[in-house]
Amino acid sequence: MMLKSALPFLAIASSFAISANAKPAPNPPPYAGIYQPQGVDELGMWREDDEGERRLAASPLVIRDEKLTKYLKDVLCSAVGTDRCNSTRIYVVREPTFNATMSPNGTMRVFSGLLLRMRNEAELAAILGHEFGHFESRHSLSKFQATRRGTDMLAWGALLASMTPSYDSRRTYQSLEISVYGSLFRYSRDNEREADLLGLGYLNKSGLRPQAASEVWQNLIGEIEASATSRGLKKPRFDAVAFTASHPPEGERAGYLAALAEPTGADRDDGAVRYREALSGWLPVFLEDQIKLNDFGGSEYIIAKLSESGWTPHLWLARAELYRTRGHQRDLVNAVQFYSNAIALDSNLPDAYRGLGLSLIKTGDQTQGQAALSKYLALKPNADDAKMIALMLPKEPSQ
Amino acid sequence: MKSIVWSIALAIGIFACSIAPSFAQERSAIKQGFELAPNSGKRILVLRPSVRVGAQSTGGLFEPNADWTEKAKENIHRTLKEYQAKLGNATVVAPEAYGESAQIVEEHMALFASVSQAVIEYQFFVGNRLPTKKLDNKNDVFDWSLGTGVSELPGAKDADYALFIYNKDAYGSTGRKILQVMALLGPGVAVQSGEHVGYAGLVDLKTGDLLWLNADAAMGGDVRELEGSQKRVSQLLEDFPGSNIGKE
Numbered sequence: 001m002m003l004k005s006a007l008p009f010l011a012i013a014s015s016f017a018i019s020a021n022a023k024p025a026p027n028p029p030p031y032a033g034i035y036q037p038q039g040v041d042e043l044g045m046w047r048e049d050d051e052g053e054r055r056l057a058a059s060p061l062v063i064r065d066e067k068l069t070k071y072l073k074d075v076l077c078s079a080v081g082t083d084r085c086n087s088t089r090i091y092v093v094r095e096p097t098f099n100a101t102m103s104p105n106g107t108m109r110v111f112s113g114l115l116l117r118m119r120n121e122a123e124l125a126a127i128l129g130h131e132f133g134h135f136e137s138r139h140s141l142s143k144f145q146a147t148r149r150g151t152d153m154l155a156w157g158a159l160l161a162s163m164t165p166s167y168d169s170r171r172t173y174q175s176l177e178i179s180v181y182g183s184l185f186r187y188s189r190d191n192e193r194e195a196d197l198l199g200l201g202y203l204n205k206s207g208l209r210p211q212a213a214s215e216v217w218q219n220l221i222g223e224i225e226a227s228a229t230s231r232g233l234k235k236p237r238f239d240a241v242a243f244t245a246s247h248p249p250e251g252e253r254a255g256y257l258a259a260l261a262e263p264t265g266a267d268r269d270d271g272a273v274r275y276r277e278a279l280s281g282w283l284p285v286f287l288e289d290q291i292k293l294n295d296f297g298g299s300e301y302i303i304a305k306l307s308e309s310g311w312t313p314h315l316w317l318a319r320a321e322l323y324r325t326r327g328h329q330r331d332l333v334n335a336v337q338f339y340s341n342a343i344a345l346d347s348n349l350p351d352a353y354r355g356l357g358l359s360l361i362k363t364g365d366q367t368q369g370q371a372a373l374s375k376y377l378a379l380k381p382n383a384d385d386a387k388m389i390a391l392m393l394p395k396e397p398s399q
Numbered sequence: 400m401k402s403i404v405w406s407i408a409l410a411i412g413i414f415a416c417s418i419a420p421s422f423a424q425e426r427s428a429i430k431q432g433f434e435l436a437p438n439s440g441k442r443i444l445v446l447r448p449s450v451r452v453g454a455q456s457t458g459g460l461f462e463p464n465a466d467w468t469e470k471a472k473e474n475i476h477r478t479l480k481e482y483q484a485k486l487g488n489a490t491v492v493a494p495e496a497y498g499e500s501a502q503i504v505e506e507h508m509a510l511f512a513s514v515s516q517a518v519i520e521y522q523f524f525v526g527n528r529l530p531t532k533k534l535d536n537k538n539d540v541f542d543w544s545l546g547t548g549v550s551e552l553p554g555a556k557d558a559d560y561a562l563f564i565y566n567k568d569a570y571g572s573t574g575r576k577i578l579q580v581m582a583l584l585g586p587g588v589a590v591q592s593g594e595h596v597g598y599a600g601l602v603d604l605k606t607g608d609l610l611w612l613n614a615d616a617a618m619g620g621d622v623r624e625l626e627g628s629q630k631r632v633s634q635l636l637e638d639f640p641g642s643n644i645g646k647e
Contacts, residue, residue, distance in 0.1 A: 044453055044463035051451075058496075058505035144460075151458025155578055162586035 016190040018197060020255035024210075024262040025200035028136075031083045042104070042141050049105040056091055056107065063092040063112065063282075071278045072110060072128070075271075079125035080132050080202045088135065096289035098220060102131040104140040115279060116286040117219065117302060119309075121271025122212030126203055126257075130213075133198030139191045146187050150180040181243075188246045196253060200260040209268040210261035217254035223301045224250070230297025276309065287318035296326055316342035317352050324355050332359040350380035354389065361392065370394060426523040427613035427638050428541040435560075435610075435641035437487035444558035444604065446493045446508065448475055451567045452622060455593055457574030467568075467623050474628035475566065482632060487641040490562070493554045500553040507552060510545050511563045515600050518543055519614050545607040552604070560610065561602045564635060568622055569594040595619075599635045611640055 037046040056062065069090055077085035088106040096113040103109075108131055118124045134140070154177060161173035196213075203210040221238050228236050238251030247253075279286075283306075290299050303319050320338035323331040339356035342349055353376035360369030373389050383389070435441060452467040483490045496504045521527050528536055535542070549555060571579070571592030579592040598614035613635060620630030636644045 040464060040466070041462065043465035044468075047465035047468055048451070048463045055505055055509075058501040060502060060506065148456045148458065148460050148462070151460055152456055152574060153458075155458045159578060159582055159585060159588075162582075162588065165586075 016193055018193055018256040018260070020252075020259050022256055022259045025197050025204055025260040027205050028080075028198060028201040031081065034087060037105075041145060042138070045141060045144065046105045049103050049107060052103065053089070053105065053107045056109070059093075061093050061095065063094050065092070065282070068092060068278065068282065072124070075121050075125050076108075076128040076132065078121075079129040079206045079208065081205075084132065084136070088132065094289070096286065096293055100127055100131050102134045102140075104135075104138070106135055108132075108135075112282070112286050112289065115282070116290055117223070118216070118275065119219070119272060119305065120212060120275045122203070122208040122210070122268075123216045123270070124275065125206065125208050126199060126210075126213035126216055129202040130195045130199035132202070133195035134191070136198060137191070137194060139195065143188065143191060147184060150184050154180055185244055185246065189241070189248050192247045193256075196248075196257060197260065200257060204260075204262040204265060207268060208265075209270040210265045211258065212270055213261060214254045214258035217250045217257065219305065221250050221254065222305075223298050226301035227295050227298035230300070272309070284314040284318070287314065288321070291318060291322050291325060294325075296322065311341070311345070313342045313346035313349055313352070316345065317349060317355070320352070320355055320359075324359050329363065332363050335359045336363065348379060350376050350383070353379065354383075357389075357392075426519070426615075427611070428518070428522070428539075429638075429640060430541050430608060430610045431539065433610045433640065435488065437641045437643075439488060439641065441488050441560065442558040443486065443488055443490045443601070444493055444552070444554050444561045445479060445490050446504070446552075446561055446563050448472075448479070448564035448566060449508070449512075450475060450622075453569050454572045455569040455575050456572055457578050459575070461569050461594075462572070467570075471566070471568070471622035471628065474622060474625050475564075475632060477625065478629050478632040479564075481629075482636065482644060485642055485644050486636070486639060487643070491554060491558050493552070493561075496553045500551075503548075503551050504553065507545065507549060508563070511600060511602065512565065514543055514545060514609060515563075515565075515598055515612055515614070518609070518612055519598070523614060541609075541612075543609040545602055545609065547605070547607050549602060549604050549607040555604045558604055561604050562599065563602065564597075564599045566597045566622065566631070566635070567594070568596075597631065597635050599639075601640065611638075613638060 037043045069092060072090050072092065073085065076088065076090065079085075088102075088108050090108045090110060092115070093109050093111050095111045096116070097111055098113050098117055099111045100114050101109045108128070110128070114127060115124075118127070157173050157176045161169040200210060200213055203213060224236055224238075228234070238249050238254075241249055241252075287303070290302060293299070299322050300319070303315055303322070307315050316338050320335045320342060323335040323338065336356060336359045339352045339359065342352040343356070346352075353372045357369045357372030357376060360366075360372060370393050374393055377383070377386055377389060377393075380386070450468060450472045451463065452471045453461050453463040456462055479490075493504070521529055521532075522536065522541070549561065552561065555561070575590075575592045579590045582588045582590045594616075595618040596616050597618045598612065600609060600613070601611040602608065603610055615634060618631055618634050620632075620634065621627030622631050633644050636642065
């Protein structure tokens with residue numbers, strides 16, 4: 001009874017679906033000028049968020065590289081247009097997972113793990129445009145209000161159910177609970193779809209190749225599969241929606257994003273060379289963070305994808321470190337090979353000599369291993385672990 | 400029947416619990432052997448107080464309110480200034496920090512928040528006390544530190560101690576208040592309306608030791624009004640070493 005009368009009033013979930021045969025995403029609505037928060041909820045959220053941004057700006061997690069931040073801002077501007085993009089501030093957060101977030105007041109957090117996985121400007125622009133779509137549609141605010149409506153109703157429902165304690169009222173309350181939580185999660189997924197649609201609208205209008213948006217998700221599916229395979233897990237499903245999923249499944253997104261991309265944009269530039277150039281200084285650091293995640297399959301997949309545009313010394317070094325840190329004897333043999341490849345391309349990589357030496361010693365090749373370690377110390381005499389490494393070298397003959 | 404009421408209490412309380420810390424009583428502690436005499440010529444650095452004010456929705460969510468927060472901030476600032484004389488020692492307001500020193504301030508604010516939460520959780524809340532600290536607790540040992548890094552805080556050179564202040568208020572919305580009354584009249588379930596948490600701490604700027612901490616999960620005084628915030632600040636600074644606040 002109560003459930004029936006309550007549901008229309010709830011109305012927090014509108015059905016919003018994009019079919020995989022959708023037409024290309026329409027142009028975004030005209031820019032409405034600088035936005036200021038309105039109403040007590042939004043003012044309050046922005047106020048909290050301004051404080052949060054103040055803390056973020058002084059956080060040790062933020063990568064303070066003016067050039068990199070400016071480059072990301074330029075990519076965002078090229079996607080959403082220079083008028084829109086100035087309402088956001090981008091912070092690169094050193095966090096090796098695939099994510100970017102947008103908060104109500106226009107604070108955009110881009111995780112370093114995202115930058116590692118993107119292969120060109122168009123892919124990056126697809127993600128940044130999606131996040132900007134959340135901002136332009138004020139999703140945080142509507143999500144907060146929907147959550148409040150839902151939890152308010154649950155509080156009243158709980159009260160009513162306890163007034164007439166019976167099996168029926170309890171069951172009704174429980175179904176209400178499930179439908180409220182379910183619709184809140186669905187609401188979140190619908191917001192994501194809407195942001196995807198807007199993001200593709202920006203991308204279609206920009207000078208970048210919109211097909212890249214779908215490739216981001218295809219690539220991520222590949223990584224998740226590789227990670228699951230190497231851990232011996234059941235093959236993950238990319239089409240099923242879990243009850244608590246906050247985002248639509250990767251397969252669905254890859255499908256409709258491909259359909260939303262303007263077909264005539266397929267031969268546009270995707271800025272792969274510019275992207276690699278801009279990220280070149282940070283790539284070794286991001287790779288190192290990724291390897292420390294202890295996700296062998298996923299890391300191997302990322303390195304393989306990056307190597308499609310040619311093996312660099314740092315890629316060989318990263319692959320070698322990945323194998324050495326897993327550390328089976330068979331891995332060490334491979335690692336020796338990869339370190340040697342890195343050294344062949346760049347003979348001044350101290351970390352390659354360090355890893356090579358450690359791997360060689362573990363596989364029984366003491367002499368060559370020690371030679372590599374002394375080379376490491378010669379190249380990097382002030383290394384943090386210099387004293388420990390020196391212990392592994394033959395002692396100087398005492399006088 | 401019992402299980403229904405239980406599940407209901409759970410449902411109503413579930414959002415309140417996520418914001419309410421697990422301490423309910425007022426507690427304060429002082430490091431053993433620490434004494435701060437009035438007019439001892441010591442200087443206290445007052446760091447930017449953290450103030451959040453909002454409403455509590457019927458379901459228990461925190462609804463931040465910008466206007467109230469601004470008002471409360473101003474009221475608390477004004478009251479702190481007025482109370483400078485009562486603190487018994489000279490106070491210095493921390494200078495605005497830029498660049499690297501802003502990062503140092505941020506890290507220490509976060510560190511202080513974590514340390515004081517740990518004190519509240521594991522020392523003030525008796526049920527959570529660690530078995531390994533039994534002896535310490537029996538002897539009233541209060542030994543916590545932020546480390547000597549605090550001496551790098553901007554303004555630390557000109558002061559001896561730093562004062563940190565945290566404040567969070569969620570005023571029960573009309574809906575929450577009605578729910579509270581109805582729940583009490585109907586099934587007899589107690590629903591908490593509103594949440595007023597605050598804590599203040601004094602840190603030695605040379606050693607980083609936490610010298611004094613006062614925490615209260617049910618504070619009085621409406622910080623949106625000047626008078627109320629005077630009551631609030633005097634509660635926060637109650638038992639402040641070397642002061643007569645809250646004792647007159």
